[in-house]
Amino acid sequence: MKKDDIDNIIEQWANELPELDASPMAVWGRIKRTVKHSERRLADNFSLYQLNSGEFDVLATLRRSGQEFKLKPTDLYQSLMITSGAITNRIDTLEKKGLVKRVHDNEDRRTIYVQLTDAGYERISQAVISHTRTEESLLKGLTKEELAQLDQLLKKLLYSLENQ
Structure with a gap:
């Protein structure tokens, strides 16, 4: 799978704070972005009604x-x-x-x-x-x-x- 924006953010943290485990940040970042995309699409659907x-x-x-x-x-x-x-x-x-x-x-x-x-x-x-x-x-x-x-x-x- 190709890299996404979250991967880039995690890499930046690895460069700046190598001792930091940023894996929770990756999970929550992807969850938050998924929610934003889904809320937008669902809102468009709700507006039809x-x-x-x-x-x-x-x-x-x-x-x-x-x-x-x-x-x-x-x-x-x-x-x-x-x-x-x-x-x-x-x-x-x-x-x-x-x-x-x-x-x-x-x-x-x-x-x-x-x-x-x-x-x-x-x-x-x-x-x-x-x-x-x-x-x-x-x-x-x-x-x-x-x-x-x-x-x-x-x-x-x-x-x-x-x-x-």
Whole structure:
């Protein structure tokens, strides 16, 4: 495989500080650059559906919840690992777009759910298919075996970070 910009950076550090093990810098540098490329492509895809990534995440979470496609705001923000203020803003925006609505529980009117509207259901059902195709295209440089290995390595890394 040919050298990339990260290789050049690591070589520069090796010249300047030979005692420095810059291998973690190489890994994180490549992860950060991969994220930048993927975020740009995914954002382009979201824009086809007049959504941003945060809005997509809310709609996708509701869509995969099944049945009535509704969740309590608390369940939404915990699932998305964001603050209650952030979920409120996203819900407000999606409600203005007509993609979600707030509904009261039939048995306890104090309980409020966020539910996909028919328009929200249609939008996310189309967007998630396109999103998955975009993600697949981002990974086309890897074989199925390499993808499985990368997935397991990232899972292991994420587990170690979340359990420190």
